[in-house]
Amino acid sequence: MTEIRLHNTLSRRKEVFEPIDATNVRLYLCGPTVYDRAHLGNARPVVVIDVLYRLLRLKYGVGAVTYVRNFTDVDDKINATALARKEAGAPGTLEELIRARTEETIGWYHADMDALGALRPDLEPRATDFIGAMIAMIEELIAKGHAYAKDGHVLFRVRSYTRYGALSGRSVDDMIAGARVEVAPFKEDPMDFVLWKPSDADLPGWESPWGRGRPGWHIECSAMSYELLGASFDIHAGGIDLQFPHHENEIAQSCCAHPEGGFARYWLHNEMLQVEGKKMSKSLGNFFTVRDLLGQGIPGEVIRFVFLQTHYGKPMDWTAEKAAQAEATLRKWRAAVAGVAASAPAQAVIEALSDDLNTAGAIAALHAIKDPAELKASAALLGLLEDGMGAWAAAPGADLSAHAAALADLRARAMASKDFAPVDAMKAALIAAGVEVRMSKAGVELLAGPGFDAAKLPALG
Numbered sequence: 001m002t003e004i005r006l007h008n009t010l011s012r013r014k015e016v017f018e019p020i021d022a023t024n025v026r027l028y029l030c031g032p033t034v035y036d037r038a039h040l041g042n043a044r045p046v047v048v049i050d051v052l053y054r055l056l057r058l059k060y061g062v063g064a065v066t067y068v069r070n071f072t073d074v075d076d077k078i079n080a081t082a083l084a085r086k087e088a089g090a091p092g093t094l095e096e097l098i099r100a101r102t103e104e105t106i107g108w109y110h111a112d113m114d115a116l117g118a119l120r121p122d123l124e125p126r127a128t129d130f131i132g133a134m135i136a137m138i139e140e141l142i143a144k145g146h147a148y149a150k151d152g153h154v155l156f157r158v159r160s161y162t163r164y165g166a167l168s169g170r171s172v173d174d175m176i177a178g179a180r181v182e183v184a185p186f187k188e189d190p191m192d193f194v195l196w197k198p199s200d201a202d203l204p205g206w207e208s209p210w211g212r213g214r215p216g217w218h219i220e221c222s223a224m225s226y227e228l229l230g231a232s233f234d235i236h237a238g239g240i241d242l243q244f245p246h247h248e249n250e251i252a253q254s255c256c257a258h259p260e261g262g263f264a265r266y267w268l269h270n271e272m273l274q275v276e277g278k279k280m281s282k283s284l285g286n287f288f289t290v291r292d293l294l295g296q297g298i299p300g301e302v303i304r305f306v307f308l309q310t311h312y313g314k315p316m317d318w319t320a321e322k323a324a325q326a327e328a329t330l331r332k333w334r335a336a337v338a339g340v341a342a343s344a345p346a347q348a349v350i351e352a353l354s355d356d357l358n359t360a361g362a363i364a365a366l367h368a369i370k371d372p373a374e375l376k377a378s379a380a381l382l383g384l385l386e387d388g389m390g391a392w393a394a395a396p397g398a399d400l401s402a403h404a405a406a407l408a409d410l411r412a413r414a415m416a417s418k419d420f421a422p423v424d425a426m427k428a429a430l431i432a433a434g435v436e437v438r439m440s441k442a443g444v445e446l447l448a449g450p451g452f453d454a455a456k457l458p459a460l461g
C-alpha cells in the first residue's frame with residue numbers, strides 16, 4: 001500500500017510515517033476533561049484521528065494498531081460543577097457527586113462521538129485509575145533532579161531540560177514573556193509547572209510522599225501513555241491549542257523520566273474550529289455542543305462530512321450552508337449504495353488520505369467513483385456511508401424536483417409579467433420548510449437543509 005506521510009509538528013515537515021513496530025502501531029490522543037458536554041470543536045480531533053486510525057488499520061491490519069484516548073476525570077472544573085450541585089441541594093457527598101458527574105459526562109461523550117461515527121479507541125484510561133503511575137513518575141523526576149517538592153507541591157524544573165520549547169519552537173525566555181506563567185512562592189522559577197498539588201480535605205485527593213494531593217494535568221498524559229504504550233510510541237495527537245504548554249510539558253516530563261524512550265515520534269495537531277475567527281471554547285462562551293446539533297436533527301454523519309471537507313491543519317467554521325450541501329451529497333450517495341456490498345477502496349482515496357490525511361481530496365475522489373460497491377468501500381475509510389449510520393437518509397420527502405420545476409416555471413412567468421410576488425411567496429414557503437433555495441441563470445436548485453420538514457412544503461397547484 002501507498003506510504004503514509006504525516007505533517008510532524010516537531011520537525012515542521014511532512015514525513016514518511018514509519019512505525020517503531022509495524023505489528024503494534026501506537027497512537028495517543030489527548031481526551032476530554034469530563035465536566036460537561038463536548039462542544040463541536042472538541043469533536044474535531046476525534047473525527048480527524050478516527051480517519052487516521054481507519055487508515056492505519058487498513059495499512060497495518062486491524063489488530064496491529066493501539067489507539068489510546070484518555071479521560072481527564074480529576075480537575076478543578078469537575079470539582080466546581082459538583083460543588084455547585086451540592087450547593088443547589090443535591091443529595092450525596094461531594095465525592096459521590098464528582099463521581100456521578102464524570103460518569104454522566106463520559107456517557108454523553110460516548111453517545112456523541114458514536115453519533116459522529118467515530119470508532120471507540122482500544123483503550124480509554126481514566127486519570128483516577130493511574131494515580132500510582134503518576135506518583136512513580138514524579139518520584140523518578142525528583143530522583144533525576146528534574147523536579148522538586150515544596151510546600152506539598154511538586155514542580156517540574158523547566159530549566160533542567162535543555163530541549164524544552166522544541167515542539168512549539170520557542171525559547172524559554174520568549175515563553176516567559178508571552179505566557180501567563182504563575183509566580184508562586186513554592187516555585188524556583190516562574191516557568192516551572194505543577195506535577196502535584198495539595199488537596200483540601202473536602203476535595204478528591206490521594207496519599208503521596210508529599211502529602212494528600214492530586215496530580216497536575218500534564219503528568220496524567222505522560223503517565224498513562226507510558227503505562228499503556230511504553231517509553232516510545234508512534235503518534236501523539238491533539239488540538240493545536242494543546243501544543244503549548246500541555247504537549248511541551250508532556251515531552252519534558254516523559255523524556256526526563258524515561259530518557260531511554262524518546263516519547264512520541266510524530267506529533268499531529270489539528271487546527272481549531274472557529275466561530276467568527278475565534279477558537280470555539282468553553283471559556284469564551286462561543287460554543288454549541290454536538291448534542292445541540294444532533295438535537296436540531298442534523299445527522300452525525302453530516303457533521304462528520306463537514307469536518308472532513310477541510311484539512312485538519314486549517315482552521316474552519318461551521319455553517320448551515322456546509323451542512324446542507326453535505327446532507328445533499330450524502331443523500332445522493334446513500335441512494336446509490338443502498339443494498340450494495342462494499343468491494344475494495346479506490347486507490348485515489350487511499351492516496352489522498354495517505355498524503356497527510358487529505359480528507360478533502362479523498363471526498364473529491366469519492367465524487368468521481370462510478371461503481372457503488374467501490375464508493376461504499378472507499379467512503380468507509382472516511383467513516384461515511386456505513387450501514388449503522390444511515391437511518392436519517394431513509395426519511396422520505398427529500399425529492400424536491402417537482403418543487404424546483406414549479407419554482408422555475410413561476411420565475412419564467414414572472415419575467416414576462418414583471419410580477420415577482422408569487423416567486424417570492426413560494427421561496428419564502430420553501431425556506432420555512434427548511435429548504436435551501438438557489439436561483440441562478442442556470443436554473444433553480446433546491447436542497448433539503450438541516451431543519452427540513454417535508455410536511456411544511458408548499459402545495460403544488
Ligand SMILES: Nc1ncnc2c1ncn2[C@@H]1O[C@H](COP(=O)(O)OP(=O)(O)OP(=O)(O)O)[C@@H](O)[C@H]1O
Nearest residue numbers: 032033041042044238239272273279280281282283
Ligand atoms: N475549537 C476547537 N477546535 C478544535 N479542537 C478543539 C477546540 N477546542 C478544544 N479542542 C480540542 O478538544 C480536545 C479536548 O479538550 P479539552 O477537554 O481541553 O476541552 P475544553 O476544556 O472543553 O476546551 P476549551 O475550554 O478549550 O473549550 C483537545 O484535543 C483540544 O485540543
Ligand SMILES: [Zn+2]
Nearest residue numbers: 030031221246
Ligand atoms: Zn495530553
